[in-house]
Amino acid sequence: MTFSSSKNDKDLFASDHTFLSENSNKKSIIDNKVPLADQLRPMELEEVVGQNHLVGKKGIITRMINHGTLSSLILWGYPGTGKTTIARIISQYTNLRFVQISAIFSGVTELKKIFDEARKYRQQTGKGTLLFVDEIHRFNRTQQDSFLPVVEDGTIILIGATTENPSFVLNGALLSRCQLMVLKRLDEEALKQLIKRVEINTEKKLPLTDKALHVLIAMADGDGRYLLNMIEQLIKQNFDHKIDENALNELLSQKAVLYDKDRDGHYNLISALHKSLRGSDPDAALYWFARMLEGGEDPRYIARRLTRFASEDIGLASPNAQILAISAWESYERLGSPEGEIALAELVVYLATAPKSNAIYKAFNKARAVAKKTGSLMPPAHILNAPTKMMKELGYGKGYQYDHDTEEGFSGQNYFPDRMKREQFYFPTHRGTEEIISKRLEQWNKLRNK
Structure with missing residues (x-):
């Protein structure tokens, strides 16, 4: 769908805009009734920080707007990144x-009403509707399917925001x-x-030492809104x-650790732990x-x-790994947290530093594949x-x-189907042991070939 810009129909970056220049509406904003994060919310794309790949001079969204070719978007990013x-x-x-x-507060009834109104508006004016859906992953499959026809025919341009991996939700x-569109932390x-x-x-300097400033930034953990909320607490105390x-x-x-036990964060971290172990990096493995x-x-x-x-x-590169794994698991079951977690940490370091082999894993999968193809063959009669x-x-027999009666303890007979x-x-x-x-x-x- 094409559209005309309502910002004087010119490129967003036709003239230079510097950070907080005279065009940035500088003002003193001590207003206890409105959260600082809302008072400082950017009004222009060039004021958005940290997302240059999307809204910078050569950003994808900037180019869409400049060329009048905005399409439906899914904005995926962590909280406080500007969606x-x-x-x-x-x-x-x-x-x-x-x-x-x-999506948290809306259901099928409200969606139907929005779609009907969008159709009427398009019939009357020839223009579409830009629908922004926050937390779009909260909609179930049926609700998500309801968007398909109105997005397909251009009645609605959808912009959905989500903190969850779109592939999963x-x-x-x-x-x-x-x-x-992926937003960066x-x-x-x-x-x-x-x-x-x-x-x-x-018009106030934050009352922080240099080290305290670094701590404040670390506490925000990539979340701009959380940073502004913390700063607001400091400013109000004068x-x-x-x-x-x-x-x-x-x-x-301290900002709560960003982790959801049944969603994207869960899978990302267990993957990071697994890959660190496989890569024989005990320090990274302990961190994850x-x-x-x-x-x-x-x-x-x-x-x-x-x-x-x-x-x-x-x-079999290190058969003791399996034994230690079960032992550490049992230790945790008996001790609980936090004492039992030490046993698991010991296991993490052992697994990371042990010799690696997936030979058994590959052998078993290959054997299963062959077994499915030859599942009717009888064992050899002997x-x-x-x-x-x-x-x-x-x-039979x-x-x-x-084999125990042979000189080498190995007969070399065939044990596959005839x-x-x-x-x-x-x-x-x-x-290792392999x-x-x-x-x-x-x-x-060699003995079998003889």
Whole structure:
């Protein structure tokens, strides 16, 4: 859908705009009735910090608006990165009717009403509706499907905001009709720009030492709104002296660890832990392990995943890994938190530093695939027991060699079905205990070939 810009029909960056220049509506804004974050909400795209790839001079959204080719968007990013702000600003550059709702408080009835009104507006004016849906992932599959026809025919341009991975929480059909825009967590430079904006607009310097300023930025953890809320607490107290890092920690609460045990954060962190273990980095593995615990993850879930790692990624390269995994799991069950978590931390370091092999994992999967194709083949007769006379007459057990009676303790007989060519599934590595196994198998292959 094309549209005309309501901002004088010219490029957003036709003239230079500097951060907090005269065009930035500088004003003193001590207003206790309105949150500081809302008072400082940007009114122009160039005032949005930390999202240059989207709203900078060459940003994707900037180009869309300049060329009048705005399409439906999904804005995906952590809290406090500017999703709502960007959506509101976009509405100022279109001649579309703007409607904003939250999926938390809206249902099918309200959506139907919005769609009906959008159709009437389009029939009367020939223009569409720009619908901003905050927390769009809160809508169920049926509610998400209701957007398809109105987005498809251009009645509505949808801008949905979500903190969850769209691949997990949004329908594929809806995603295919929207462009995904990923917002970055605000880095240190972006957060410093917000602090400078506060100081200019309030005409007050933050009463912080340099170290305390760094602590404040770290506490925000990439969340601009959280940073502004903390600053607001400091400003209202009117300190007549500088605050150091210790005093700051006493005055302000630490931002809660961003972690959702059944959504994107959960899968991201367990993946990071698993990959760090596989990459033999005990320090990184301990960090992700601690992040999960701090986020409230059940240590039993982590113990189960560590036990799985011991078999999948270490296997026979270090057989003790599986034993230690079960032992650490049992230790946690008996001790609980926090004492039992030490046993799991010990396991994390052991798994990270152990020799790695996925040879068993690959061998088992390959064997299963072959078993599905050859599932009707009988074992060779010589390895079948013959408890009855008839079975002996049929040749069951005939020619079987008892391996313990051979000189090498190895007969080299065939144990695959007669009509199946012998296959090798297990290829041990030359790491850890599997190096010994590899040499043993090589010796047996030589004896078998004789």
